[in-house]
Amino acid sequence: MSHAVLAHLRETLAERFGKNKTEELCRLIYEIARREENEPLNILTLALEGSALEQIRFTTLKQTLLKRRFPNLAPEDLKRTYLAPLHLPSESEQIPSMRELFKPTAIFIEKRAKHYPLAGRVMNAWPEVEMVEIEAIDELRRPKKDWMKDFGKRTLAISVEPFDLVKPCPCSTSTVSCNYYLLNIGYGCPYDCTYCYLQAYQNLPAIVLPANLEEFLAHMDQKLELKPGQFTRIGTGEYADSLALDWLTEYSKILVPHFKDKAVTLELKTKSDCIENLLNLDHGGRTVIAWSVNPERFCNEEKKTAAVQERLRAAKRCEEAGYGTAFHFDPLILAEGCEKDYERLVEMLFDHVNESIRWISLGALRFHKDLRRAAEYRHPESQIFLGEGRLDPLDEKMRYTADSRIRLYREMVRQIQRYRQNTPIYLCMESPEVWRSVFEGKPYQGKIDQWIACGSS
Numbered sequence: 001m002s003h004a005v006l007a008h009l010r011e012t013l014a015e016r017f018g019k020n021k022t023e024e025l026c027r028l029i030y031e032i033a034r035r036e037e038n039e040p041l042n043i044l045t046l047a048l049e050g051s052a053l054e055q056i057r058f059t060t061l062k063q064t065l066l067k068r069r070f071p072n073l074a075p076e077d078l079k080r081t082y083l084a085p086l087h088l089p090s091e092s093e094q095i096p097s098m099r100e101l102f103k104p105t106a107i108f109i110e111k112r113a114k115h116y117p118l119a120g121r122v123m124n125a126w127p128e129v130e131m132v133e134i135e136a137i138d139e140l141r142r143p144k145k146d147w148m149k150d151f152g153k154r155t156l157a158i159s160v161e162p163f164d165l166v167k168p169c170p171c172s173t174s175t176v177s178c179n180y181y182l183l184n185i186g187y188g189c190p191y192d193c194t195y196c197y198l199q200a201y202q203n204l205p206a207i208v209l210p211a212n213l214e215e216f217l218a219h220m221d222q223k224l225e226l227k228p229g230q231f232t233r234i235g236t237g238e239y240a241d242s243l244a245l246d247w248l249t250e251y252s253k254i255l256v257p258h259f260k261d262k263a264v265t266l267e268l269k270t271k272s273d274c275i276e277n278l279l280n281l282d283h284g285g286r287t288v289i290a291w292s293v294n295p296e297r298f299c300n301e302e303k304k305t306a307a308v309q310e311r312l313r314a315a316k317r318c319e320e321a322g323y324g325t326a327f328h329f330d331p332l333i334l335a336e337g338c339e340k341d342y343e344r345l346v347e348m349l350f351d352h353v354n355e356s357i358r359w360i361s362l363g364a365l366r367f368h369k370d371l372r373r374a375a376e377y378r379h380p381e382s383q384i385f386l387g388e389g390r391l392d393p394l395d396e397k398m399r400y401t402a403d404s405r406i407r408l409y410r411e412m413v414r415q416i417q418r419y420r421q422n423t424p425i426y427l428c429m430e431s432p433e434v435w436r437s438v439f440e441g442k443p444y445q446g447k448i449d450q451w452i453a454c455g456s457s
Contacts, residue, residue, distance in 0.1 A: 003088060006030075009040050012053070021058050027083040028065040035069075035386050043068075070388055077401055080390040082369045087377060102190040102245065104156040107131045108140060108206065113160045116211035121248055122158060140206055153190060153207065161210035166220055166234065172395035175429045180233050183220075183266075185213060185251050186240035191271060192303040194382040195331055197367060198239070199374035207240070209249055217258050234259075237269025237290070244272045252277045260284030265358075267326060271305040273314035279321045288358050289318045290326035293349065295341035298333055301384055308345065312352040319356035330363035330428055332408055334387050334400055339408075343415050350419040357420065362412050363428030364405045365389075366397045394431055402434055409438045 009029065013022040029047075033040045047064045048056060066078050073081070104126060109119055111133050123131060134140070137159045161184075169180040188198070188207035210216070236242040236255070246252050252268065259266040260283055269290040278289065291311045299307065306314070315325050327349060329342070365384065372385050389398040399405070413425055427435055 005040055006086065006088060009044070012041075012044070016053050016056075017058050021062075023085050024062060024083045025058075025065065027086050028062070028069050030086055031386050032065065032069050034383060070390070072388055072404075073390060073401065077390050080393070082391045082398060084369060084372050087373060088380065103154075104129055104207075105154040107156045107158075108134050108137075109158040110134055110136060110160055113158045113211040116158075116160075118209065118211040118249060119158055121250070122156065125248060137204065137206075137208060141204055153188070153192065155206040157204075157206040157208045158211050159208055160212045161216065166224060169238075171429050174394050175431055176427065176435055178233075178426060178428075180235060181224075182238045183234050183236045184239055185210065185236045185242070185255075186245075186249075188239070189241050190244055191241060191305045192378075193271075193305070194301045194303075194375050194379040195365060195367060195371075195384060197371060199378065200368045200371040207245075209245070213251060213254050217254070221262075232264045233267055234264055235267040235269055235290075237267070237292075241270050241272060242268035243270040243274045243278075243289075246272075246274050246277050250277060253281065256281045256283050256287050259286045262286060265324075269326075269328065271302060271311065273306040273310040275314045275318055278318060278323070283323060285322070285324070288324040288326050289315070290328060291315055292328045292330060293345060294329070294331075294333065295338070295345045297335075297338075297341050298384075301333070301382060308348070312348060315356075316352045319353045323356065324358040325353050325356045326359045326361075327357065328361045328363070328428075329412060330361060331365035332362060332412070333365050333384050334404060334408065335384075339411055342412060346412070346415040346419070354420060357423055359424040359426065360416060361426050361428050362409050363430075364400055364408060366392075366399045366429065369396075369398055372398070395429070402431075402437075405430070406434055406437045409434070413438065 006026065009026055010022055013025050017025065029040050029043045032038070032043050036043070043065075044053075047061060047068070049064070063078075066081065070078060070081060107122060107126065107129050109122075109131055113119055114133065119131075137157055140155075140157060167182050167184075169178065169182055171177050186207070186209050187204070188202065189196070190207065236251075243252065255266060255268070256278065264286065266287045267290050268287065269292065271292050275289070278287075291314075293308055293311060294302065296308055299305075315327075319325055329345075332342070365387070367385075369391065375382060375385060385398075388400055388404065390401070391397075392399040400408075409427060416423060416425060427438065
């Protein structure tokens with residue numbers, strides 16, 4: 001939809017309805033037009049069903065459009081749809097295209113970080129880029145509207161981080177916890193996934209890399225309280241890809257040897273094939289290399305990442321090096337014919353690896369309602385937000401209906417178990433009710449860690 005068409009549509013509707021009602025109708029018409037590849041004004045004409053705009057009530061028109069936009073939602077779910085205000089990017093703005101290599105245009109470093117080895121590696125990698133000294137990372141903060149287009153993916157910042165980088169996974173109290181710990185080894189990512197939740201939360205226009213990882217790990221060993229006999233996982237892929245910049249940071253050379261003798265399993269989660277640093281490390285069987293995977297049909301939703309075949313080839317090399325592997329089908333994206341795409345993906349996965357798989361997680365597309373606006377601005381070509389999503393009271397995120405998620409999860413479990421029956425499979429950020437429907441009595445609430453430990457031992 002062009003700005004001219006949107007302006008005309010708004011003007012037409014505003015003559016009859018107020019501003020807020022006009023915005024809701026514009027959102028519905030926009031999404032229907034994109035899904036059906038039709039003209040917005042044609043959608044409005046069809047919705048009027050022969051009535052004049054001046055004669056139709058807002059509630060009648062909205063309900064007609066809602067049913068067309070969400071034909072499979074029950075009436076109670078239609079009430080929970082979220083209609084975000086529509087803001088299209090300026091037609092004169094160009095969203096940055098795919099770049100083969102990460103190269104920052106600006107580098108900032110806290111003064112206290114400049115004597116760490118990471119600072120030297122960054123300077124050697126890009127000697128032509130000026131490195132600007134700052135007192136603290138907070139100096140870089142500025143209104144998001146000033147940097148949303150590039151999203152800080154061309155700015156690198158090196159910091160000395162405080163010793164609070166390990167936290168429990170922040171799942172909702174109404175979802176099943178997997179007793180997972182997060183180790184924050186950076187913030188921001190050179191990749192550009194359309195569904196990345198950081199677009200709704202990030203308040204700093206830079207990729208931030210901590211220089212003092214070794215100091216932090218020494219402090220963590222003293223503070224982390226582990227229960228005797230408990231299987232504990234610590235993962236690094238929540239706020240940054242664990243390996244995308246490992247050729248620069250060399251974090252894996254610090255992390256893997258550190259955990260090899262610990263009563264903890266370290267998970268490095270990635271969408272890359274950057275594994276060269278891993279292959280000759282002594283991991284002691286304590287490190288699992290994990291990949292997020294989706295079918296090739298959704299590759300445009302994961303810009304700049306390694307192709308799924310490249311990720312699986314990397315997984316095979318890690319398996320040959322003795323590492324455990326894991327896979328996260330997350331986010332699962334509902335689209336026409338997607339079941340066949342995921343079936344082929346599962347087949348590809350088990351063609352490359354098998355015995356090294358420690359666990360597999362499943363998670364349907366979910367996102368904070370504010371993410372849609374950011375994603376539409378930065379990725380106007382994406383259609384994954386046009387599915388049958390509604391605001392879920394479970395955690396106030398946009399989700400597919402529970403029935404749709406359960407059907408998809410069951411099919412994924414069936415496909416995976418065709419190849420390996422004993423692979424631990426768990427759901428990410430799902431309610432106990434969905435768990436029971438998918439697994440029919442398998443362990444859940446408070447037992448996921450034991451389930452994974454038993455299945456992967």
